[in-house]
Amino acid sequence: MELQKKLEILSDAAKYDVSCSSSGSSGRGDSSGLGNTKASGICHSWTDDGRCVSLLKILFTNYCLYDCQYCVNRVSNDRSRASFTPEEVAQLTVDFYKRNYIEGLFLSSAVNRSPDWTMEQLLTTVQLLRNKHNYQGYIHLKAIPGADFKLIYQAGLLVDRMSVNIELPSEGSLEKLAPQKKKAGILAPMKGIGAGIENNIIERKKYKQKEKFVPAGQSTQLIVGASPESDRQIISLSEGLYDHFNLKRVYYSAYLPVNNSSLLPALPGPPLKREHRLYQADWLLRFYGFKAGELLTPGRENFDLKIDPKADWALNNLDKFPVEVNTADYEMLLRVPGIGPRSAAKIVKARREKKLTHYNLKKMRIVLKRANFFITCNGKYAAAVPFESEVIYSRLAEKEAEQMSLFNSTKSEAKEWDFNLVK
């Protein structure tokens, strides 16, 4: 098959994986070979759906043994299939990289023949890149669930980031929709990689020469809207993953109806708004010091689609507001809707010199659109509405709520992921 055709098939098949980050790994690249990695990450282009292209995101093959209900590449789907050879992938990566099209390679694969065979192919590819082509750019590799951990570990020493997709937010849904993937097959490598990263950091403190293991950390992805879990279950799961497995990122992917299956819900379109709210909540967990239990509580299972989770939290905790910008501590400023780490830092800096007024904030380019309802400057409250939850809600709420909640029952029977059972 012609290379271009293969590339089209195998990038088309890989595009539903949402991870694209190329950040967090600096220091690779010593100017003896091609490329380096940047801690900040660099986006090279943006596709027509507005997502950034940072990595050459492709599958090694889309011939698959499995029949997961939600996946385009399931074996029972009638699709064009193709496979690369390791050398083809390596050459393509180098050709694109040299022209500054990409920041690196994101190589994933369907499971062909056996998990071990597939993992071996991926390993050979990264070995070719690192050793033969002397390529020192970024590599993100998928660990194949069920493959021998020795293979995964070996690959981990060559790549920057690894990921195993947890796919569904609960064990129960995984059993239902992807019966061939076993829970242990997913959690075990995640745990192994997490432990490997931790040990590696300790070892490298002792021995300077020790090679790095997955220096940019591991990530995972789960599909939102293909199964009945609530937002509360999903963000609690994310919190657990961040705490237990040292994950750098959890990605959420709005379920796209790519297959016809009676086990899957029929949706008018992908639940993009819900996905967006989950990302916002995820950021609140990682950068704003929130706990999952603060954002949603039993009884309030899903995020309000009309209003962002932070504003939602603020309106439910209105007794903590309004916040006086001249005296509040950094942590509290961060909790004001509309104020992020950058604005909070600016305020803390600038108020050392001068008591701040609303005019100053505006000039400092702090967006007051939302924040105005929740702050005072020198005791002055400048939003021209009464300080009441309903009034502020109506001001903040987005005008149209396009998407309805899909699953009305707040209780779900699904067995949740249990981290303790993994050996």
Next chain:
Amino acid sequence: MSSNNYEKKVYIYDGSYQGLMTALYLAFKQREAPIKILSQTDFRDDLFYQTKTIITDIDKAAFFSEQIKNHISVQALNNIFHAYLSETEKLELYIFRYLFMGFKVGEKVDQYLTKNYVRQVQDLAHKVRHESHRLKGLIRLQEAAGGKYYAAVEPDYKTLVLLAPHFKNRFSTMNWIIHDLKREEAVIYSAEDKEWLLIDLEKDFKPELSQKETEVQDLWRAFFSAVSIKNRRNRKVQQQFMPQKYWKHLIERPGSSQNHRLE
């Protein structure tokens, strides 16, 4: 620093960074607050004020940079240099005031966000850094006959000098040229000497491409169209991140996913 109108001066420098630093050095040295600092090309005859033409002095400029580093901060010096690259009107005077405050309060100058000139300098510097970061991703190298790589850009700001170190680290084993068509200058890097140089290069310069180049470009375009998800199409976000002004020198064609069809 007050004086009557007659003594107020307009400083004219040659437009180079060293020239600007010399002008600033002299202003502080002679305790003068110039009413304007202009580069030669921006200067129009001025009937109201005296003019003073600054002769660029590399030693003075270097000395002054050291002073800024020692008495204010490295960050401040960076801000000034990056703001200078923005080539914006009045930037010299903002820098002068920023420094004036800086020599008074030291490294704390960057906290004075309520002062207009501090914000101006920081904002200009930020814009320049932002564009430079963007271009690190958006520049497209093309393989020319003979194995050298060439890229054309038309940036808003004079960002080549900020890009060169990045591309040097990344493509240290390749020979390449990045060509600023707007300013008719280019950064040229040789893998053998491991050094980059800023040279003048006319707008019409265009190298002949290698045979393999079109093939790789076709592959890239195919990839670009294929990775877009149809039912998530969102051209507005695409344009926010990648404004149209940069499209001209891209290889891929934004919007092309419409025509992509498998099978």
